[in-house]
Amino acid sequence: MPRTPIEIPESIEYLSVLDETGRLDRDLEPRLEEGLLLRLHRTMLLARRFDERLLSLQRQGRIGTFPPSSGQEAAHLGAAAALSPEDWMVPAFRELAAEIWRGRTLESVLLYNAGFNEGGHIPPERNDLPIAIPVGSQILHAAGIAWALRHRRTDRVAMVFFGDGATSQGDFHEGLNFAGVFSLPAIFVCQNNQWAISVPRARQTRSRTLAQKALAYGIHGIQVDGNDLLAVYAAAAEAVGRARAGGGPTLIECVTYRLAVHTTADDPRRYRTEEEVESWRRRDPLPRFQKYLADKGLLSEEGVRAAEEEVAREIQQAVERAEEAIKALGDPLDLFEHLWAEMPPTLREQREELIAALAARGGEETHG
Amino acid sequence: MAKLNLVQALNLALRQEMERDDRVIVLGEDVGRDGGVFRVTEGLIERFGEERVVDTPLAESAIVGTAIGMAVAGLRPVCEIQFDGFTYYGMHQIEAHATRLRWRSRGRFHVPLVVRAPYGGGVRALEHHSESREALWAHLPGLKTVIPSGPRNARALLLSAIRDPDPVLFFEPKALYRAFREEVPEEEETLPLGRSRIAREGGDLTLVAYGAMLRPTLEAAEELSRQRGAEAEVIDLLTISPLDDTLLVASARKTGRVAVVHEAPRSFGPGAEIVARLVEKAFYHLEAPVARVTGYDVIIPLFRREAYYLPDVPRIVQAARRLLEAP
Ligand SMILES: Cc1ncc(C[n+]2csc(CCOP(=O)(O)OP(=O)(O)O)c2C)c(N)n1
Ligand SMILES: [Mg+2]
Numbered sequence: 001m002p003r004t005p006i007e008i009p010e011s012i013e014y015l016s017v018l019d020e021t022g023r024l025d026r027d028l029e030p031r032l033e034e035g036l037l038l039r040l041h042r043t044m045l046l047a048r049r050f051d052e053r054l055l056s057l058q059r060q061g062r063i064g065t066f067p068p069s070s071g072q073e074a075a076h077l078g079a080a081a082a083l084s085p086e087d088w089m090v091p092a093f094r095e096l097a098a099e100i101w102r103g104r105t106l107e108s109v110l111l112y113n114a115g116f117n118e119g120g121h122i123p124p125e126r127n128d129l130p131i132a133i134p135v136g137s138q139i140l141h142a143a144g145i146a147w148a149l150r151h152r153r154t155d156r157v158a159m160v161f162f163g164d165g166a167t168s169q170g171d172f173h174e175g176l177n178f179a180g181v182f183s184l185p186a187i188f189v190c191q192n193n194q195w196a197i198s199v200p201r202a203r204q205t206r207s208r209t210l211a212q213k214a215l216a217y218g219i220h221g222i223q224v225d226g227n228d229l230l231a232v233y234a235a236a237a238e239a240v241g242r243a244r245a246g247g248g249p250t251l252i253e254c255v256t257y258r259l260a261v262h263t264t265a266d267d268p269r270r271y272r273t274e275e276e277v278e279s280w281r282r283r284d285p286l287p288r289f290q291k292y293l294a295d296k297g298l299l300s301e302e303g304v305r306a307a308e309e310e311v312a313r314e315i316q317q318a319v320e321r322a323e324e325a326i327k328a329l330g331d332p333l334d335l336f337e338h339l340w341a342e343m344p345p346t347l348r349e350q351r352e353e354l355i356a357a358l359a360a361r362g363g364e365e366t367h368g
Numbered sequence: 369m370a371k372l373n374l375v376q377a378l379n380l381a382l383r384q385e386m387e388r389d390d391r392v393i394v395l396g397e398d399v400g401r402d403g404g405v406f407r408v409t410e411g412l413i414e415r416f417g418e419e420r421v422v423d424t425p426l427a428e429s430a431i432v433g434t435a436i437g438m439a440v441a442g443l444r445p446v447c448e449i450q451f452d453g454f455t456y457y458g459m460h461q462i463e464a465h466a467t468r469l470r471w472r473s474r475g476r477f478h479v480p481l482v483v484r485a486p487y488g489g490g491v492r493a494l495e496h497h498s499e500s501r502e503a504l505w506a507h508l509p510g511l512k513t514v515i516p517s518g519p520r521n522a523r524a525l526l527l528s529a530i531r532d533p534d535p536v537l538f539f540e541p542k543a544l545y546r547a548f549r550e551e552v553p554e555e556e557e558t559l560p561l562g563r564s565r566i567a568r569e570g571g572d573l574t575l576v577a578y579g580a581m582l583r584p585t586l587e588a589a590e591e592l593s594r595q596r597g598a599e600a601e602v603i604d605l606l607t608i609s610p611l612d613d614t615l616l617v618a619s620a621r622k623t624g625r626v627a628v629v630h631e632a633p634r635s636f637g638p639g640a641e642i643v644a645r646l647v648e649k650a651f652y653h654l655e656a657p658v659a660r661v662t663g664y665d666v667i668i669p670l671f672r673r674e675a676y677y678l679p680d681v682p683r684i685v686q687a688a689r690r691l692l693e694a695p
Pocket of ligand 2: 191
């Protein structure tokens with residue numbers, strides 16, 4: 001028998017709507033109403049300034065280690081904005097703007113980063129999972145949630161976030177594979193920020209793109225300019241619409257950049273150059289989106305200033321409220337809570353033991 | 369002798385063993401250019417090159433699984449898993465293959481593999497970065513689980529682990545990475561795996577500890593001596609599995625009063641095995657129920673409550689007093 005070619009799709013698309021010089025492709029421009037555009041801007045700005053504030057709080061020792069998200073706001077916010085509140089969002093740990101968009105309060109972020117488990121609480125109106133730190137593990141949960149949503153005959157979808165590093169984990173491949181086999185309403189959003197701590201994207205895969213991994217699983221894949229909020233939104237809206245209509249899953253690779261440290265325990269000077277960071281700073285999604293809004297006549301310089309003041313106030317109030325809230329937290333016995341629906345007897349005994357140990361210390365606070 | 373902290377001592381062990389044995393390969397996430405997130409592999413890539421110090425893609429199962437293959441084929445891989453919370457992706461490979469290939473092939477193959485990972489709490493870290501789950505690993509036949517308690521023994525044990533013909537899980541107490549320095553001789557020094565040591569001699573009671581818990585346990589022993597003139601013997605396990613019970617059984621026979629200290633959750637923890645050994649081998653010498661001063665059976669809380677979870681000097685002293693006061 002001769003060797004015969006097998007026809008498989010060989011290309012995927014790259015989508016850019018608003019390039020780094022602010023040039024807009026009007027044919028591709030998603031039609032978003034004014035109010036939505038301004039809310040997106042406000043969320044992006046809030047997330048950026050809050051991220052900066054978190055960094056300074058961490059440097060002052062007021063909160064612990066956290067993963068900054070500056071530079072990646074368009075990639076995750078643009079995607080999350082295509083969801084309706086009834087849809088599900090499954091974050092990794094670098095989706096601050098998306099979490100805020102979905103209703104996470106700044107106080108909850110502050111409490112969590114200040115080392116209080118209370119900050120992990122998800123209120124009932126949010127269909128979101130808490131952050132997942134083991135890289136890639138959450139991808140499977142999104143596939144499972146999507147599965148359940150379809151099984152229950154809803155038209156909702158599940159969207160999951162993860163990084164470029166995560167695409168090396170088996171869980172990523174298994175998640176895409178299950179979603180493809182069962183045609184699940186899932187949207188896999190990869191924030192390719194070029195680095196997994198010190199390991200460059202090229203060390204994760206020999207493939208030219210991450211988006212092309214979709215081809216192997218027979219699902220839709222697209223690569224977008226992840227610093228272009230409009231492009232990310234457009235790609236996500238298309239994927240969400242398709243998933244809702246029963247058209248199956250999509251992998252979206254958002255090409256973006258982590259402008260700050262990996263976490264506050266990291267020193268990027270060990271592995272990347274200032275020139276590289278600078279070149280990406282010029283592609284910063286925030287001023288780019290602001291220029292778009294300005295060109296549309298939706299945002300003046302005055303408007304930006306007002307928005308800056310507003311988010312600064314909101315952040316300040318949140319920090320004060322969180323610090324106030326913290327005074328009432330810290331009950332040591334909380335560490336026994338929320339593990340089981342019903343606390344088993346052994347654990348109740350251990351709880352009593354801690355109470356006694358604390359009492360034996362004269363009730364004084366021994367730990368700060 | 370140089371005074372080194374734990375990070376430097378581990379680095380010394382890796383460097384010297386890589387110099388001595390060119391089969392040794394270090395692989396893991398961020399171990400090369402970054403020198404490891406705790407800097408344990410600092411400088412190795414400059415010295416030994418990218419073929420022997422490998423920044424891998426982000427996949428713990430692949431790191432461990434390929435290392436098993438390397439080990440079978442004549443190399444001496446030392447994997448770094450960034451935190452013990454991410455070792456589980458590699459656990460399947462260890463349980464299913466690393467611990468079994470010698471057995472399955474009736475001795476034809478063996479797996480001289482080291483998996484290093486930081487473990488334990490006390491550094492204000494994120495979720496999955498503070499757990500103490502050595503019991504999960506200690507339960508696997510065919511795997512050695514080693515936990516040093518200071519720079520000098522860490523260096524000596526890591527050398528032995530790399531030279532060991534069988535797989536070794538090497539848990540590094542991250543709270544100790546930069547906590548203190550010790551004299552560490554430049555010339556080679558090894559310690560046998562599977563052997564505990566007496567960290568402090570005493571005849572009134574026995575305290576068993578390991579890893580980051582050794583220091584508070586020694587402090588508690590000093591406090592007991594000061595407060596009530598009671599001298600505690602402190603046993604430092606160094607290897608959790610296979611457990612060497614000779615010293616702790618001998619000590620229990622001498623003192624009759626024993627407490628085990630670990631930060632792992634209590635139920636089914638290493639302390640449970642130690643109590644069982646004492647019941648089997650020193651039952652008639654025990655004068656009081658064996659005490660366990662441990663983490664609680666919960667997920668270790670985020671860092672603001674972490675100190676309530678971790679055993680500390682007052683909790684150890686309290687338990688010891690109760691032992692001493694038992695009729
Ligand atoms: C399974 C697992 N291994 C290792 C880590 C430690 N770690 C945290 S983030 C990270 C890099 C992740 O890279 P990527 O997926 O690109 O996401 P990014 O951090 O760039 O957002 C690593 C290695 C982890 N959290 N989970
Ligand atoms: Mg990344």
